[in-house]
Amino acid sequence: MAVNGRQDERMGSASTQVVERNIDALLAHRSEEEAALGWQDHLAARIACFAGSMTFVWLHLATYGAWVLVNLGLVPGITPFDPTFVVLAMLASVEAIFLSTFILITQNRMQAQADRRADLNLQISLLAEHEITRLIKMVAEIGERMNIHAAQAPELSELKEDVKPEKVLDRLELSEQELERRRG
16 A cells, blocks of 8 residues: 555656646746737726726715715805716716726737637647547557457447547537527
């Protein structure tokens, strides 16, 4: 058991090193992406981040609340300056236009990053599927040469074939179209 314990310890250590290397690579890549952004993207991201904070909510609650109280004439000694709230409505509308634009810019950048990560995940999955297919072929050959009954299983012949991503996508599209026809 001590030998197995040492082997498990070594394997855990190797796995830990691989995980740490991958995390470091991902963080370095993320830092490179951030460094490559222009000042406009940084500004839009900061504004969008601030607009999504509770500080922003409290600041607006205080500002707009004070504006309303003053212009309703509820604050003694201060004359209402926007009794119809037209200026408040205009400022809020302009602010909403700019905030939504900053948020959309940030979302577009985040979507582009997500698309790149999805492409990477797809490539890794395709590579893993290819490698697993090769392993199945090798294990099946070994099993056939050793006359192992399980190596003759009919499903192995299908598993020994590489999956064609375009065929999977075509089948998925047909299934979605079929589902839409049933609904409509």
